[in-house]
Amino acid sequence: MAMVELMKRDLLKFIISQNIDGLHRKSGIPAEKISEAHGNTNLEICEKCNKDYMRDYGVKSNISSNKHKTGRKCDNPKCKGDLYDSIINFGEGLKPEVITKANEMGEESDLMLCMGTSLRVQPVCNIPMMCGINGD
Numbered sequence: 001m002a003m004v005e006l007m008k009r010d011l012l013k014f015i016i017s018q019n020i021d022g023l024h025r026k027s028g029i030p031a032e033k034i035s036e037a038h039g040n041t042n043l044e045i046c047e048k049c050n051k052d053y054m055r056d057y058g059v060k061s062n063i064s065s066n067k068h069k070t071g072r073k074c075d076n077p078k079c080k081g082d083l084y085d086s087i088i089n090f091g092e093g094l095k096p097e098v099i100t101k102a103n104e105m106g107e108e109s110d111l112m113l114c115m116g117t118s119l120r121v122q123p124v125c126n127i128p129m130m131c132g133i134n135g136d
Contacts, residue, residue, distance in 0.1 A: 035102035048081030
C-alpha cells in the first residue's frame with residue numbers, strides 16, 4: 001500500500017516486479033505502470049485478441065507447469081479464443097514487450113528502489129545497473 005500511496009503522490013512512476021502473486025495489481029497499481037516480468041498467477045490472456053482477464057483466483061489449471069492453456073475462452077463473441085495463464089516458468093523466455101518496457105523504465109530512472117529481492121535472477125537483476133545511465 002506504500003507503493004500505491006507513492007504512486008498517487010506521483011513519486012513512484014513505475015514498478016518492475018519478479019513476483020507472480022499479483023499483489024501489486026490487486027493493490028490498485030494500474031497495469032500500464034508495472035512490468036510483471038514473470039507473469040501473474042491471476043492473469044490470463046486471450047491467444048487471439050490479447051485481451052487480458054484479471055481474476056480473483058489463480059488461473060493455472062494444468063498440473064504440468066509448461067502447459068499454459070487454462071480451459072477458458074475469451075468472452076468476446078467475435079473472438080472466443082483460448083485463454084492462457086501469463087506465468088513465465090523456469091526455462092521459458094520472458095515476453096519481449098514486458099522486459100523491453102522494464103529496461104526502458106530502468107534507463108529513464110534517476111532513482112530505483114530494490115525491495116524484497118536478492119537480485120540474482122537474470123535478466124531483471126541487471127536493470128538496477130541501468131539507473132541513471134543517461135546522466136540526466
